[in-house]
């Protein structure tokens with residue numbers, strides 16, 4: 001086994017504990033103030049790989065067939081990943097962003113169209129909609145689950161809305177019953193951004209198989225990583241043929257036929273054989289890792305849920321499994337002597353628990369204005385529409401969540417209950433000693 005350092009930092013149980021779980025933390029000096037940290041032991045590094053990956057990458061190198069054209073490895077992974085997900089077909093791409101761009105393209109979502117998305121997501125979700133010259137129309141976030149609030153979607157739909165792009169953010173499933181019902185009622189496409197949700201399930205079906213198409217990322221920090229990589233899964237042969245053809249320069253494929261040359265517009269988004277070799281090897285650990293992350297996440301929830309000011313995330317009733325790319329909870333500073341979330345994050349890190357505050361309100365970062373002012377958007381949308389869009393850019397629940405969220409990265413969950421106790425003890429210690437934080 002080998003491992004590299006983590007690149008990005010990225011409810012349920014019943015057992016109840018008092019606010020101070022560990023009496024040894026009461027009255028002890030906080031690490032941020034020079035005290036002994038709750039934890040000094042390192043956390044697992046990520047990614048982790050074994051010799052079989054090294055051998056298969058080397059054998060591809062030695063074969064001289066590094067591209068999927070002429071190779072077998074990408075096709076083998078596509079077949080196995082589709083099987084694992086319970087989808088009919090899979091097409092691999094260079095990364096998750098290009099999986100999403102391909103999905104939007106083949107479903108004919110582009111210039112002048114509107115796509116409903118969550119504001120609480122990695123920036124790639126915004127970028128792929130904007131990059132398709134469509135308007136990303138945000139529906140506010142459900143702070144309890146960190147997902148798009150399904151009850152805020154319908155009010156955003158108009159005659160130009162073509163799709164809902166739900167993101168199973170942090171690896172926790174969005175409310176797919178409500179989203180699919182709305183999509184059906186308004187005749188909209190559903191493209192799932194499952195780029196953080198490998199193996200997550202909604203009512204026993206894998207995320208990525210619940211809409212028209214599902215997209216995944218295999219970037220370095222992901223649970224099934226290969227540096228950069230992505231995939232689209234789906235059940236409709238004709239749509240999947242178009243995905244394949246489009247990602248392969250528009251060459252004929254399956255039902256995309258031609259008597260001569262290139263029947264459709266295309267691009268090159270092909271995955272390399274190396275990427276697929278690493279993925280085949282990484283896939284072997286995915287089920288077990290998912291189990292461990294879920295067990296530890298649920299245990300951690302049971303340990304922190306009664307600490308005042310700590311609100312664990314909730315999972316919707318339809319969630320049968322989460323992926324836990326991140327473990328999120330909300331921090332209410334009112335219960336912590338009004339100590340800022342940033343100070344809390346510093347104190348928790350000092351106790352040996354790596355953490356971050358997660359996404360900010362990215363729709364105020366500048367990129368939306370750049371898009372709205374672009375030549376393409378001005379041609380595609382009326383001034384009146386763009387001004388109305390500007391006026392609607394208010395997402396109070398998302399703004400609040402961005403100020404209160406605390407994220408723990410997935411690798412912290414690849415441990416044991418004792419390690420979860422360290423996290424709970426560190427939070428309890430900070431709570432008990434909140435008057436010593438300024």
Ligand SMILES: Cc1ncc(COP(=O)(O)O)c(C=O)c1O
Nearest residue numbers: 095096097122124125195217219
């Ligand atoms: C929610 C989400 N969507 C899309 C992407 C884009 O994937 P990639 O980085 O592979 O392009 C990511 C990657 O982090 C993501 O987390």
